[in-house]
Amino acid sequence: SGKITFTMIKPDAVADGHIGAILGKISEAGFKIKALKLTQLTVADAKKFYEVHAERPFYGELVDFMSSGPIVAAVLEKDNAVEDFRTVIGATNPAEAAEGTIRKLFARSIGENAVHGSDSDENALIEAQFHFSGREIF
Numbered sequence: 001s002g003k004i005t006f007t008m009i010k011p012d013a014v015a016d017g018h019i020g021a022i023l024g025k026i027s028e029a030g031f032k033i034k035a036l037k038l039t040q041l042t043v044a045d046a047k048k049f050y051e052v053h054a055e056r057p058f059y060g061e062l063v064d065f066m067s068s069g070p071i072v073a074a075v076l077e078k079d080n081a082v083e084d085f086r087t088v089i090g091a092t093n094p095a096e097a098a099e100g101t102i103r104k105l106f107a108r109s110i111g112e113n114a115v116h117g118s119d120s121d122e123n124a125l126i127e128a129q130f131h132f133s134g135r136e137i138f
């Protein structure tokens with residue numbers, strides 16, 4: 001067992017055919033899948049999920065992008081899950097992401113950056129509950 005983090009494979013990576021490769025990297029890195037689904041955010045969902053970024057200049061673009069197509073949402077478990085997952089995905093900007101990270105391998109750009117990872121244990125739980133009911137988390 002261990003702590004949890006929440007992730008989304010974003011619309012760019014789903015459209016580019018990277019679901020399997022990204023889930024493989026996640027599994028190889030030692031994360032256990034506690035919840036998993038293909039879904040699509042409405043504009044209202046995306047606005048709410050990214051509320052913390054509402055004042056940022058890229059908020060509109062972010063909401064439009066995240067609601068533009070299917071995503072994969074997942075809850076992952078591992079010791080030190082939040083921090084270790086952020087290491088596996090790499091920097092927000094793929095141009096600055098370390099070699100071998102998910103964003104370096106699969107992201108298109110800073111906005112279309114392939115994956116989301118929670119930034120704290122508290123947000124991981126909030127984000128997991130935003131996307132999944134109790135019956136969908138194992």
Ligand code: CMP
Binds near residue numbers: 062092
């Ligand atoms: P993430 O860190 O998962 O959550 C916030 C998202 O905002 C981030 O990924 C990017 O997808 C997006 N983002 C951050 N900075 C920019 C930017 N300068 N331009 C466009 N999108 C951005």
